[in-house]
Amino acid sequence: MNYELFMGEALAEAQLALDQGKAPIGAVAVVNDAMVARAHDKVHESNDPTAHAVIVALREAARKLGRNRLADATIFVTREPCPMCVGALLACDVEALVFAVSNQVDGAAGGVLQLAQDGRLNRKLKVVSGIRCEEAEELFAEAGPVERLRLAERLKAAAS
Ligand SMILES: [Zn+2]
Numbered sequence: 001m002n003y004e005l006f007m008g009e010a011l012a013e014a015q016l017a018l019d020q021g022k023a024p025i026g027a028v029a030v031v032n033d034a035m036v037a038r039a040h041d042k043v044h045e046s047n048d049p050t051a052h053a054v055i056v057a058l059r060e061a062a063r064k065l066g067r068n069r070l071a072d073a074t075i076f077v078t079r080e081p082c083p084m085c086v087g088a089l090l091a092c093d094v095e096a097l098v099f100a101v102s103n104q105v106d107g108a109a110g111g112v113l114q115l116a117q118d119g120r121l122n123r124k125l126k127v128v129s130g131i132r133c134e135e136a137e138e139l140f141a142e143a144g145p146v147e148r149l150r151l152a153e154r155l156k157a158a159a160s
Pocket of ligand 1: 054
């Protein structure tokens with residue numbers, strides 16, 4: 001499988017998110033070398049705290065394929081996912097997770113926790129990291145000011 005190619009799709013989705021003032025996290029689901037879903041987070045517009053990019057991509061892939069187990073799927077995402085997202089990947093038996101940059105805040109595939117390959121769980125996820133990470137890091141560097149601006153807006157809204 002061409003990791004660089006599909007990570008390119010995740011990066012394009014991350015750029016879309018960034019253009020909307022969101023964190024540049026894009027996720028892509030691939031089955032049989034074909035992209036079946038591409039998403040960024042929808043937490044704010046849908047008031048859904050669980051609508052992270054990985055979850056949205058999994059939902060779309062499952063809906064398109066008409067099944068709830070995705071054992072033949074590989075998920076590409078620009079940043080190492082959180083515990084909820086890794087939990088969801090394990091729950092639908094995804095074959096592999098490929099990410100660009102590691103996540104030292106709440107990463108659950110080695111950054112902070114290692115949920116993806118914990119022998120105490122009955123499932124394991126293959127993990128590949130560092131694919132096109134310089135490009136993803138550039139997007140996150142660009143997002144720094146955007147995220148600070150959003151925080152300032154939220155504080156202002158809360159104060160008024
Ligand atoms: Zn998540």
